[in-house]
Amino acid sequence: MKKKKQTERPKYNMLQNTAYIIGLSWKVRKSVVFICLATAGVAVATNLVELFFAPVVLGKVEVAAKFKDLVVAILVFAAALMVLAALKAYIEQNTRPGRSRVNQHMLKMVNRKAFVTSYPNVENPSSLNMFERAVRTVIYDYASVGAVWDILAKLSENIVGLIVYVMILSTLDPILMAVTTLTTVLAFVLTRRIYNWGFLHREEKSGYNRRMTYACQRGSDVALAKDIRIFRMRPWLEEFYQEAMRQFKAFALRRETIYIRADFLDIVLLLLRNGFAYAYLITMALKEGLPASEFLLYFTALNGFSTWISGILTNVLMLHRTSLEISVVREFLELSEPFLFEEGKPVTKDRLGAYEIQLKDVSYRYPGAQKDTIHNLNLTIRPGEKLAVVGLNGAGKTTLVKLICGFLDPTEGTVLLNGEDIRQFNRREYYELFSAVFQQFSTLEITLAENVAQSIDEIDMERVKQCIEKAGLTERVARMPKGYDTYIGRKVYEDGVELSGGETQRLMLARALYKDGKVIVLDEPTAALDPVAENDIYLKYNEMTAGRTSVYISHRLASTRFCDRIIFLAEGQITEEGTHESLMRLDGKYADLFRVQSKYYQEGGAADEA
């Protein structure tokens, strides 16, 4: 509840956010500020020259001034316009790069925060939502930094313009300015209210948009491409798209029939304003003999005056909207960290591998869940021990791993490293203790060697080669065009190499080995491997984990044979514990599971049962 209120009211107001962007731009690229000032200056100057051009020249024609005067006046004005236009065009071409750099700087800040923030933050929908909004704000050059500077340039232009026009019009009856101001403000406020329909119906709109995007993008999914052809899914997809498009079109028509009211309103108010201006100025001309050129000047100035006012209103509104988004970016950057990092206690790295991890009365419940995923669990992983965690899908194995590795903090109880609560440590240093392969593994589109070493500059090539050898990838690397310098994946570098699922899993293993953490955590590391490769990993397991603590998670019970201790997890608790032999003797759930799995492997057996 509290959180919701926070998102409704932005933490920073419009002025603070504007100042923030100005400050940031000043830091990253000073030219951005100067370009904005120049843009505004040129715009104001252009406007004034344009305003006076026609009336001054017409005045000369009207009073039949000297030929030379007329020509000089035209040439001066034209030259001024030319210089200003050239400046404007040149500045425009050079506006985007600087702003884009500031944007990129913000994107980097947002990404860094997303990369290093405490893990629970990236599992929390509300902070994820904040992240998504923040990214969307900073990836488009025109959305945040660009928008603020555009608005600032326009605002200064409008304000200076307004002041000048007030001076020009001050000789006239103030009622003219009053009527113009009133109709302009009224038009602005009332049309905003009409256009608010779009804002109120934005969810509906994005619903259609999501559907159409989904339908249009299915074709690029290579895996789905097979299913589409085998099961002849095209008509189904087509119907889905057409239905969404039909609804979206109906939505658009509904919206436009409402928006047209804003146009009607504008037309009526403009009619009133112009009617009043004509009435006043023509009366003035008839009664006081106002020359036609001055009539033109005042009439143009009144319209300009109205433009400045609505310009100011529009830009303030836009600045307000942009500010909301910038506030989200800043709030995301300042998102509080439940974990300690640099300010935490350093992890002592003295004794080699002598780390004991203890879970004490640990319970974990996902936010909003009805029951604990891990419930009152006690477990001590002794230094150098090889522990296997087995259990069915949904038993809580992955959550347990996340608790051990310090990605989640228990809802109740504590996780201790050598007797000390891990919450007080620098969490990044704590992660350094682990070499892990998770179920959701990922490669980066960087070179093979960099993927193994997870570093760009300090790569120990000898060690990379050893780890690749241990993971059984040497032969594959030999076939790569640039060996260890080959890029992995083809999303970024066209000469990259795509790895198969099994090869990627081996690469993940090599990466874990290179890191040489004191605790090895392997979560289903052989799922994508064939039997021989799987067996190969099993056989190397002892070698790989020599002198280290290891935790092996699997539902393939074969893997448990070479572990010192097996814990059987069910419904978030350890229900059975022991060695393979002792668990088989116990004849409980573990033994059941083992029998189910081994049934088809028994000589002679199962064939006829199936």
Add this chain to the structure above:
Amino acid sequence: MKHKNQDKISVITVLKMHWRAFKLLDREAPLMFLGSFLHESMNALTPYVNVYFSALIINELAGDRNPEKLWKLVLITLIANAVAALIKAGAKCFKNWKHEGGWWQREKIYGDKLLSLDYCDVDDQRTHNLRSQVSQNDNLSQWGLYRIKIFFDQLTLSVFKIIGAVALSVSLFTLKVPEGAGVFTVLNHPLFLLGMVLALLCVTWLAPACSTKAGSYWVKTAEDMKQRNRISYFFGEEVSRDRNRDLDMRMYSQQDICERYYDTADIFGKKTAIVKAAAGPMGAWSALSAVFSTLLTGIIYLFVCLKAWAGAFGVGSVTQYIASVTALAQGLAMLLKNLGEMRNNAEFLKITYEYLDIPNKMYQGSLTTEKRVDRDYEVEFRDVSFKYPNTDTYALRHVSMKFKIGQRLAIVGMNGSGKTTFIKLLCRLYDPTEGEILLNGINIRKYQYDEYMSIFSVVFQDFKLLALPLGENVACSKDYDREKVTECLIKAGFGEKLKKMQDGIDTYLYKEFSNTGVSVSGGEAQIIAIARALYHDAPFMILDEPTAALDPIAEAEVYARFNEIASDKTTIYISHRLSSCRFCDEILVFDNGRIVQQGNHDTLVAVEDGKYHQLWHAQAQYYQK
């Protein structure tokens, strides 16, 4: 790319390319262009209403100042302006309605291409590179197919602007300086008219030519930008948005690597070609272009004011002529600018069409696969070898085998031994490089493609479900046989879960399109995919690693149902879990793209130096006492 740029595309080709773009979009989004036409023509014409009538007012003010006439003129001006604005508002409403959704209508054209391509081209990285290049051009700088909308808008606008301007400025040239003006009567000379027109054309050609020249730097740097964008997209957006990377990111402190790589993109960095161009030639050409367009303003003022000064017409007409000749110049400039940009755009359209014109190379026969009640389809591989396109190594070599009808066949082998490739050839997702595949003695290429496909139901390793209702997913159609869907789900083992679902088979899978959608686990999805294969009830049932995401209990359940699932179909089962071979009649052992062994479990396991023996014991040793 460089090379292609050098030979310019001819004007005719440029126009033809855009005509094709027009037709493509027009078919996908009917009446969109009519909306553009109505709105833009009104956009162009409405300002002239005011120009014309206010000139009358000023002329009257500068002349007789007849109050009655003045007030009448004011009233007409106000009404005329309001009426024009009303028509414009109506046109805008229509246009916005017809234009909405255009972004997806374009996406649809691209998406449909991928849906209609031969699978081997969908699986080809080059297709996707081309596709993403098309998207990048479209979205980053709006070049390509969609640009035709901007062109159409602007061309309509400029043409009507020119028409209106000409109508309002003809009298500028026909009205003569009175004879008494002495030397200024020279302004009446037709050469002045010609000179004015030439100046107009020259300047309206020069200004856009310069701006096109400036724009061409984007084309020149497109290749350089492309690679920068790829780097920046992956390291700047994709990595941080991919939640599957969260654990690895922290465990391996990948943030610095990502940032370092992101920095190499250096988009708009001081030393990049585009930034240098903007500060140098590109900026200069833009500035020059602006100078030329304003130069014209000066010339117009000079000509018009001189004529007025010499007495050809009144002050009010000066405003009218200046406004309309300026608009004429703007119209011409816009026209030429867009024509120039069409030439630039043609380079991008070429890429778009290269993508849209990827041919369907697979030979499509015309034979029908008669629907045989007895399911008597006999498929045979005859000395089939296969290389993936653009690779040198054979994924399959000299494979010969025959399916026996109603047989349960298991395919085993190590990763990369050719198992899945074998399936892809069988389903004709690819054609063999050498050898042939026969259905009832006839090469499968001679059958109609769709018909041939329909004899297979496949659960691929990387199968996909859509975020649509469960029933539709099973049937792959909006309308379906509800009873049959339920039956198939139960048969596949989804019965228990189905009972718990609130909306039954109408329940949405995943949460994309429904808040009450159900996020099924990997194992549940696999079972739905099996039900989908069952629903289609094809004579061949192929299961590729169907239990990989299941835990042992769920896996055992699938095994137990296998008989029911397979029933009288010819079944092919691929698995790393060799235990599954026990209930298959025949086992094919693949190694390095060849079939190295064939037979049932008992015979194969007995061959001690055989591959099967090795695979079996690698696994079985842990389960045998």
